[in-house]
Amino acid sequence: MPWIAASLLSAFFLGFYDLSTKHAVRDNAVLPVLFFANVCSTAVWLLLLALDNSALVALPVALQVDALTGTQHLQLLLKSTIVAASWLCSYFALKSLPLSIAAPIRSTGPMWTLFGALLVLGERPNWIEMLGVGITLASFVGLSLAGAREGIHFHKNKAIAWLLAGTLLGAVSGLYDKFLMAHAGFRAGTVQCWFSIYLALIFLPLVIGWKLRWWPRNTFQWRWTILGISFALLIADFLYFDALRNPEALVSLVSSLRRGSTLVAFAGSLWLFKEANGRQKIIPVLGILTGIVLTVVG
Numbered sequence: 001m002p003w004i005a006a007s008l009l010s011a012f013f014l015g016f017y018d019l020s021t022k023h024a025v026r027d028n029a030v031l032p033v034l035f036f037a038n039v040c041s042t043a044v045w046l047l048l049l050a051l052d053n054s055a056l057v058a059l060p061v062a063l064q065v066d067a068l069t070g071t072q073h074l075q076l077l078l079k080s081t082i083v084a085a086s087w088l089c090s091y092f093a094l095k096s097l098p099l100s101i102a103a104p105i106r107s108t109g110p111m112w113t114l115f116g117a118l119l120v121l122g123e124r125p126n127w128i129e130m131l132g133v134g135i136t137l138a139s140f141v142g143l144s145l146a147g148a149r150e151g152i153h154f155h156k157n158k159a160i161a162w163l164l165a166g167t168l169l170g171a172v173s174g175l176y177d178k179f180l181m182a183h184a185g186f187r188a189g190t191v192q193c194w195f196s197i198y199l200a201l202i203f204l205p206l207v208i209g210w211k212l213r214w215w216p217r218n219t220f221q222w223r224w225t226i227l228g229i230s231f232a233l234l235i236a237d238f239l240y241f242d243a244l245r246n247p248e249a250l251v252s253l254v255s256s257l258r259r260g261s262t263l264v265a266f267a268g269s270l271w272l273f274k275e276a277n278g279r280q281k282i283i284p285v286l287g288i289l290t291g292i293v294l295t296v297v298g
Helices: 003-025 030-054 070-096 099-106 109-120 127-148 158-182 188-211 225-245 251-258 261-272 278-297
Strands: none
Touching: 003 030, 003 070, 003 099, 003 225, 003 251, 003 261, 030 070, 030 188, 030 225, 070 099, 070 158, 070 188, 099 127, 099 158, 099 261, 099 278, 109 158, 127 278, 158 188, 188 225, 261 278
16 A cells, blocks of 8 residues: 555544544543453454464564563563553543544644653754744644633643643653664564553553442443444554555654544544534644644654
C-alpha cells in the first residue's frame, strides 16, 4: 500500500478509536472497558505469536515477534506501565469531557514530545517548530474559551487536568518509543505484542479490585465499541508502521497526516454525540492541527 494512503487510513482508524472510546466509557465503568479492550488486543497477538512459533504459517515480517532477554522484557514492561498510566488519566477524563474538546487536546502530544526532546535529548527547535508551538498554544486558549461556554473552565476543571496528565504521559511514551526503536533495536511487531500482553496484566489487578468493590465504583455495561477500541488501535498502529517501512516515506509527513484523526473524531462527536458549539470550536481545532503539523514537519 502507498505510504500516504496507509498514513491517511491510520488517521481514520485513530479517529474511530477516539469515537469508540468515548462511546464505551460514557456513563460506564472505565476500568473494565480498559481491561477488556486490552484483552482483545492481547488475544490477537497471542494467536499471532502461537502461529509464528508453530511454523505452520509464514507471517509477514511486520507481525513476527523476536525472542527477548529478561532486560528487554523489563524495558517493554516499562513502556506498558507508562501507557497504562496515560490511558487511565485520559479515559477517566474522556468520560466527563466532550470529545470535540478532548480529541484536540490529545492531539497536542507531538508538541509535548518536542518539549521533552528539548529537555531530555538536548535537541534545539527551529523557527518553524517554534511557530507551530505558538499557534498550538494560542489555539489551545481559543478552545478553552469555547469550552467555557459549556461550563468547562480549563484552569479549574479536574477532567482537563487528567487529560493533560494523560497527554503528557503519552508524550513520555513517544520519547521512549524513539529509544526502543532507534537505540534498543526492537522491531514494531515485538513491541506491539508484548506491550499488549503487559498492559492486560497491569489492568488485571485493577479490574479485580473494581469487581470486589475495593473502592466506590460505577456499574459496567458491555458495549460493542470496546471491540472497536481494540481493533481500531491495532489497525491504526499496523498501518502506521507499514507506512514507515516504505523507504520513501517521510516520518514527519506520516506523523502530520496521522493528526487528521482529530478531524475524524471532531466530526464524529458532532454527528454521533450531538455535542454543542461546533462552529466555535472548529477554528481552534484547525489551529491546533496547523500548529502540530508545523511542529512535526519543522
